[in-house]
Every structure is written in C-alpha cells, then in structure tokens.
Amino acid sequence: MKRQQATSSTRALALMLVVLVGLLVGLPVLLLLITLSPGDSAAWVERHRLLLDGGLQQSWLYTLTVALAACVIASLVAIPAAFVAVRGDPLIRRTLITFGILPLAMPAFATAGLARDYFGGDGITAWAAMLPGPISPQDIMLTLVYAWHFLPLILLSLIAGLSRIDRKLSESAANLGASGFLILRRITLPLVTPSFILGAGLMMLKIIEDVGTPLILGVDHMLAPQILLQLSETSLADHLLANQLLLLLLMAVLITVFAWPALLPNGDNAEPADTCRWPRHPLTFTLAFGLTVSVSALVIAPYAWLLNKVRDANIDWPTLASSFGPEISLNGTLIAALGSGTMLALLGGLAITSMHQHGWQNRLARFTVAAIFALPGVMLAIAYQNLQTWIGDVAVFAWIALVFTVALKHLSLVPHLFANRPVGKPADLAYKLGWIAYTARLWLPAHAATIFGLLILGFTAMLLELSAALVLITQAPPPLAMALFQELQSPGGPIAGTTLTLWLVVAILIGLGGTLASLRPSAQPRTHQTKKRATDKPAAAENPS
C-alpha cells in the first residue's frame, strides 16, 4: 500500500489515536511517575545509594544477559528460516508464517513447563556442569526456553521485512557486477535491519517483563519476578522498587526517542515487493524443508505436550461443561478477551490508517506506537494499579485495566504483522459510492482478514496474559492464564481438562488466523475495470481497416 495524501478525516483519525493513547497510557504513566518521585532530599540520597546497590545491578545485568543470549540463539535459527520462507517455495512461506503465529497464542511459561518436564532432570544438569563459570542449569534452561518460545517474533518480523525488499534492488546490484555476498552485505542486510531490530527488541522486552517462565523454572533473580515480589510485599514508596521502575521507564523513554525512526520504517511502505525467489533445486528444497519442519516442530511442541496432558487427565467429557469451577473466572476471561480483541482492532485500525498517510500524522502515529512498544507491560499494569489509588476502588477496574494493558501492549505488533496486507482502493469507483456502500462493498471485504487477525490477536493475548494479570488481579477468581500457571507450577501434575479445552479452541483459532495472515490479498479489489484490463487486447485504434 503506497502512502496516501492525508485528508482531514485521516488527520482526525491520527489525532484520535494520539489522544486515546495519551489518555490510556500517557496519563497513568505520568501519575505513576509522580508517585515514584522522591519526596525529599533524604529520599534522593537513599535512591542514589540503592542505584549503586549490587543486587539491583546484578538483577538488571542478569536479565539483560539472558534476554540478549536468547535473542542471539533465536536469531541463529530465525534468520535462515526467514530467508527460506521468503526466497523459497510459497508453501514453505505459508507453513512458517502459520506455525510462527502459534506461539503468540501460548504463554512462555507453558513452553517452560514442557522444558522442565522433559529436560529438567539429569540431562540438562549434566550438560550444564561441563560449562565454565557460574552458569547454572536453570540459566541455560531459561535462555533456551526464551529463545525457543519467542523465536517467531524475530522470524515473523524478518519475513515481513524481507518480503518488502523489492527484488529489483538486488537485481540492479547484480547487473552492476555485485556478487551475491556483496548484495547481501550492502543491500539486503541494511534494508532488513530495522525489522530485525523490531523483532529482537520485542523479544527482549517480552523477556524483561515475563514473570511466569522464571518462576516455573525456579529462577528468582530475573527483574520482573523481583518487581512483582516487592510489589506484593511493599508499596510503590519503597526506594528499591521505585528505582527499578524508574529505570524501566528510563529504558522505555530512551528506546522510544532513539529507536522510533528505525523501529517501524517499513510499516508505512507496506506494498508487497516482487521478492526474489531461489530457483527450484533439490538441495535447496531439502534444506528448506528440513528447516521448516524443525521450526514447526519447535513451535508445535508445547501444544502437543499440553494435548498429551489432556489425554492423561482422564476428562469426564459428559460433565465437562459443568466442571468450570469457581476457581477460574471463565466468564471474566472471555469477556475481557473479547474486549481486548475489539480494542486492538480499533486501535490497530487507527494506527494502520495513520501510518499510511504523508506528513506529521505518520510521524506522530509511528512515535506513539514506538512509545507503547518500548513500555514494558508490567510497567503499564503497575501504572493502572497506581491509577486505582487515585480514582478509588472500582470493582471492575482491574479487569478493564487488564484489557487496556493487553490491547495496548500488542499494538506495536500491528503495523508489522498486518500492515503488509495491501488493500488497494480504486479511487474512481470509491468516489462514486456513498460512504456506507463503500464501507460495505469495498472496505470491509478488503480489510476483513486484517480485522479478523487483530481480533484473534487481542483475544488470545488476553487469554494468555500472566504478568499484567498477576499485578492487577489480586483477588480470586483469577483469569485463565493464572489458573494454568498455578497448575503448571506443580511439576508432573495433571492439567485441568476444562482449561485445556479452551486452549484447543485457541489453537484452532490461531491456526485459522495464521492461515489468513499468510494469504496475500490482491492489491486491488476485483472490479469491472480490472477485469476489462485483464482481457484487453492491443487495439488498432483509429484504424479504419
């Protein structure tokens, strides 16, 4: 989709996005900042002393090291897989994208449960003992689980980035005598770097804010679990906690200010490129097929493991419907998931529309999305919790805040995962239609896949959200993800069939969403004009004979 000239209505949409995000994110974060500000000079001194505290530094260093190592390991698989997906057979591309979306519907702590059950025994311990230095088996397990689980974030981002590199760019270089390696180094890699930064950055931020995985694997010195622990034991006035939160905020601000131009440069130029494909060759196909099977097996494994658990759980299917007990707030979770899906579709629509305009609204929308991208979800949840102290105790506020947190946190994925679904608008046809007819006949059918994808993403993200839920939902009954987390915390124990039934539904939905996402709708809706053009023969105009 090429950028369009902005109209007053699209400018209004961009402003609406900024106002909404300002109210939903900016205001709570500002109030949190006020709460966290030291009141007097003694507090400043104490904060400064604690900043140099070894424990705080160690926690940050450890978290960043794990996140970085996981990114490096995931990249080793994701980079070749992305090239295979884009340059290889279209079937391989569709398979990788479809399976690549699956982990978005599965919390990382489920993958951690699988890893703990299968590799948590003597195997990994013996292997880790051979490593030098103070690296524990849990450290390795944690890093590998993160690399395993969040690999698709880098993979999908790279696929989107590579798909947008027009083959003519590399062909021009080849015609000027550049070798394949030179083209890769000077043309392809620089152009795909922003997408890589986005994927890797998203992965690192997800790791930094993740709570469930370290707790399942018995690692207690990651940043997010420590913050949660302190939050449950002390208040926001605690200097150590305040320092950690302020550091997180500072990190978010730095990422936003310095990285936003690089984070989403292609979100606004999402016309599908005529990408270069490798020639069909048995060797390349075999390698690509092997890599695809390996990546697919990795992402399917947690689902298979949980399905196996369902089998072991001896579910009484006839009484399944009545077995949803009061220990899980099923209705609350489903309503919240619907709310999250709808909100993501609305905000995502605003973001995509604003990003395809020329001018300041494009930059404003990109900056807004980048700011949300950089803000850890835990931080946003804490900001909402803090807001509750300002507006008073409202019964459903925690759930509403959870919906906002989940939808807003996934907004940064929208331009990258969905904006590359081009929808052409035949201007002459659209001009003749009224806006209701235009919406019903052209806009909705053309955007149906994107809207459906956004709804599914928001819905499933809510179902599996743990970190924000742990902060916000402090009273029973908990949402679904927390129930699953509690069940997985007891190693080897059976999983409630009721919970897993829902996971099956999620898996089916995501499979469907993934298939939709892998489709490339035509750049222009089929109209009588395009049909005519397709059958046009060169006419001997003006020729009397």
Add this chain to the structure above:
Amino acid sequence: MTARDPASLDLRHLDVTVEQQQRLHDIELHVLPGELIFIVGRQDSGKSSLLRAIAGLDPIAGGEIWIDEQEITRMKPAKRKIAMLSQSAPLWPHLDVGRNIAFALRGRGLRKAEVRSRTERELSTVGLAEFIKHLPAQLNASQQQHVALARTLCADSRVMLLDEPFSAQDPILHERLLQGLKRRLQHASITTLLTSEDPQEALRFADRIAVLHEGELLQIGSPQELYDKPAHRHVAEYFGNVNVIDGEIEIVGDQPLFHADNGIVIPVFEQAVKRARTGSAMFRPHDLRLVESGDEPFGDRIRLIGRVEHNEFRGNSIRYGVAVSGDTLWVDLPRKHDTLELEIGDSVVLGLDPAHVHILER
C-alpha cells in the same frame, strides 16, 4: 568513459518461460557492435522480459546468448558485464545518491578521491550535483531516473540494456535526454538495446528497430524499412495510421495485380509478392493525394472516387475519412491557408501512386 572496441550481441532461438508462462518464443536477433536497437511493442509484448533474459535475471528455457565470441546463456548476471536499467529505476533507499553511484564504481581499484570526482562528474552530467547527499526518497521520480541512468552508465559495460529509461520524464525533456544519451552511447561505443512504447521516438533515434508482439519478434530493420515495408500488419499499425485493403493477387503476364475485395485493382511493383495468392494492400494516409481538376487525367496514379465522411484537425495537416467503394480510407492533406478545407459530404477524387503500395502477405 572512453571509446573502445564495441561488442556484438547474438540471440539465437531464445525461449523464455517465467512461472510456467511463455514470455518469449524463438527470438533471433543479431545486434552489431555499437548499435542502438530500439525494442518496441505494446504493453506485455515481452520487451522487458527480453532485456531481463539477456541480463540473466530470468531463466532461459531454450536458445543461446552470445557476446562477441563468448556464450553467456548460463552465466550469472554479475559475470555477464551487461548493465541494465530497469523501468522503475530502483535506487537503493538506504544509500544516498552519491553512494548509489559509487556502488557501480567499486572493485576497479579506484581511490576514494577518484570515485568521488567521478560520482560528482556523473551527477553534474544529469544536473543533480547538489543532490549528492540526498536520499532517493528526497528526489522526485524524474530525478531518481536520472540518478539510476547515471549509475548504469558508470558501470562501463560494453552492452547496455535500458528499459524505458525516460518514462518518468516530460515529453520535451524526454527528447533532449534521448539525444544526449545517443551521443554518449555512440561516443563510448556501447551496444545498446532500449525498450520503448513510443514508435515515433524509435523512428527518430534508433539505428534499427525490433518489433515484439506477444513474445514473438515480428520484424527487425531500419526505421525506414519498418515504416515503409512492414512485414506484418501489427508492425504496419504500430508505426502509425495505415490503410489496409484485403484482396487477392493475380499474375497477369509478368505483372502482379492486386484485386481488392471492394473492386479496386492496384498494380504491384514488389517482386516478392508473386508467390502469394492472397494478401492486403497497405499504404499510409499521406500516400494519398487529392486530385485537383487541373491535374493530368492519369499520370501514374490510381484514381479513387469517394465522399468525405469525417475530418480531424491535426495541426499542420488535416485527416479525412473518405468512403471509397464501401471502405473508409484515411487521407492526410497538408493544411494550406489559401485553399478551402473539405467539408463532410464533399465528393473527392484521390490519387495513389502504386509504388507506395506495400503488399502484406497472408
């Protein structure tokens, strides 16, 4: 760029199939060293496919490509030493204009200062020296095309493929740029294939023209040859309006005569048509002239009587549609201020020199 030995380019029975769709069929083309050949044809006739195949960007299903004495059919694009400028003229968006051009100069052992001065010189040639530090996104389409052309010319290739290189330029600038490009290509002795959808431009600038139609090479020849003696009806129609009358050829004594279906008889002076039995007589609108009352009764002209059905102002001439024996013939008459223009419904006598009639065989 200095003059050196130009290269010849040979295409031998070239077949190109892309995504199971045949784009080019049995293309046979011999390009002489230093020649500028225009590849013309309508949209989707295979012009770009031909250039892409020669550059090695699309796989060859059959046939061979030779440059001088070297076969390059299976050679990688980077090894062919053929520079190609594709239609959309893509510049690398992450490199500024200077670096885009300098990329074509790398690997020649030039020092940085030399690369810089050559880059500046190339940009000055296209009038964009002040844009050396600009990113491609900061240039308009016309400027981007200029930079892409400068980059391609920097490559110092002996064979150059230009796919509608000035499509983004306005018509007046277009002509000036083509003149400049032709001078430069001749000076540097570069063998060039240039695609175009503008037949008039091809007639003016080409050494020879090749006409493609639906993936087949219909004819190759000099501009005059293609205009006056087209081998195919598509070629005749491509280069401007044409009158075509279907009929049969009869040999009377030693003289072939064309009997049109509408009853007109035209003596044929082309010896090659003696073999044909059916065909079409073709002549251009400006081959017909208006017979005035004072003209000699016959001379060597065929007389056609008709009635004006249509007129069309064309600046320095007027085009008339004249109904003759059930067919409409187009006539271009020069516009003279001292004569009255014909009105619709006027009866006219048209004269046609049989020497200007070309027979299209069927």
